[in-house]
Amino acid sequence: xxxxxxxxxxxxxxxxxxxxxxxxxxxxxxxxxxxxxxxxxxxxxxxxxxxxxxxxxxxxxxxxxxxxxxxxxxxxxxxxxxxxxxxxxxxxxxxxxxxxxxxxxxxxxxxxxxxxxxxxxxxxxxxxxxxxxxxxxxxxxxxxxxxxxxxxxxxxxxxxxxxxxxxxxxxxxxxxxxxxxxxxxxxxxxxxxxxxxxxxxxxxxxxxxxxxxxxxxxxxxxxxxxxxxxxxxxxxxxxxxxxxxxxxxxxxxxxxxxxxxxx
Amino acid sequence: xxxxxxxxxxxxxxxxxxxxxxxxxxxxxxxxxxxxxxxxxxxxxxxxxxxxxxxxxxxxxxxxxxxxxxxxxxxxxxxxxxxxxxxxxxxx
Numbered sequence: 001x002x003x004x005x006x007x008x009x010x011x012x013x014x015x016x017x018x019x020x021x022x023x024x025x026x027x028x029x030x031x032x033x034x035x036x037x038x039x040x041x042x043x044x045x046x047x048x049x050x051x052x053x054x055x056x057x058x059x060x061x062x063x064x065x066x067x068x069x070x071x072x073x074x075x076x077x078x079x080x081x082x083x084x085x086x087x088x089x090x091x092x093x094x095x096x097x098x099x100x101x102x103x104x105x106x107x108x109x110x111x112x113x114x115x116x117x118x119x120x121x122x123x124x125x126x127x128x129x130x131x132x133x134x135x136x137x138x139x140x141x142x143x144x145x146x147x148x149x150x151x152x153x154x155x156x157x158x159x160x161x162x163x164x165x166x167x168x169x170x171x172x173x174x175x176x177x178x179x180x181x182x183x184x185x186x187x188x189x190x191x192x193x194x195x196x197x198x199x200x201x202x203x204x205x206x207x208x209x210x211x212x213x214x215x216x217x218x219x220x221x222x223x224x225x226x227x228x229x230x231x232x233x234x235x236x237x238x239x240x241x242x243x244x245x246x247x248x249x250x251x252x253x254x255x256x257x258x259x260x261x262x263x
Numbered sequence: 264x265x266x267x268x269x270x271x272x273x274x275x276x277x278x279x280x281x282x283x284x285x286x287x288x289x290x291x292x293x294x295x296x297x298x299x300x301x302x303x304x305x306x307x308x309x310x311x312x313x314x315x316x317x318x319x320x321x322x323x324x325x326x327x328x329x330x331x332x333x334x335x336x337x338x339x340x341x342x343x344x345x346x347x348x349x350x351x352x353x354x355x
Contacts, residue, residue: 007346008332128323159326170270
């Protein structure tokens with residue numbers, strides 16, 4: 001069979017036979033193979049721990065982004081009350097980016113949870129196979145002549161070796177996914193660090209590079225909408241200045257109070 | 264014969280099913296070669312379903328090698344293409 005299955009089978013079989021070629025003596029093969037299996041089981045445990053760590057990191061980042069959303073919303077409100085609409089818009093752009101990132105993080109956490117579950121299942125299966133192998137190897141050592149033993153060992157070791165190769169593949173996939181997410185998480189951290197202002201007055205009228213980047217990342221219609229809502233809300237609440245007419249027009253109709261902090 | 268779905272389980276399947284399995288596998292290959300995302304998703308799912316529904320799961324404590332090994336169910340089209348480019352799914 002030459003298709004997708006054929007290629008997979010060839011690759012895995014080559015790996016298993018490499019494992020089996022190591023020793024001439026049956027008893028030695030058995031012990032060596034068993035030792036490798038136990039090592040692999042340790043690797044899987046470490047792999048699971050790595051996925052859990054990556055997940056926790058993303059969850060912490062989620063938390064801090066949620067705080068940023070609340071903070072930026074407050075800052076936009078303050079800027080607007082002070083009559084600085086441009087600054088309010090910038091804060092809302094940043095809030096919009098943070099909200100989008102939050103959604104992305106949510107998906108990633110879910111995906112890592114799935115990876116964790118897969119690895120845990122793999123670990124259990126491998127453990128069962130190793131246990132079966134351990135029992136079998138003692139039987140083989142005790143009961144069979146060298147020639148017979150070779151055949152039985154080959155069978156048993158192929159079975160468990162394949163499971164090891166399979167777990168290895170599952171781990172590799174989990175690692176790849178985790179690394180991708182780490183890289184992304186780092187990028188988000190940087191943006192986020194630059195994203196909230198410690199002091200809104202520290203930001204002048206001029207846009208810096210980060211602002212320009214954020215503007216590209218954020219959804220302008222959503223930002224317009226937020227801004228209009230906020231204006232309407234402030235106008236109503238303070239009973240003072242009337243809200244200015246929206247640039248695009250119509251976006252802020254309805255004047256519903258915006259719910260700050262809602263991600 | 265024994266068929267493994269990578270990352271999942273081994274299944275024992277009657278030898279007579281081999282032709283059907285081959286057909287399903289060829290459909291996946293055709294979709295990958297055509298860079299057809301929808302075709303790949305549906306043909307690969309059909310191949311996996313066939314194995315799951317026609318096979319009997321091999322016990323976790325049974326030590327047998329597989330005659331065939333299928334890639335993991337969450338394989339993407341890009342990964343499948345990569346597979347055919349000579350760099351296998353499993354790193355050396």
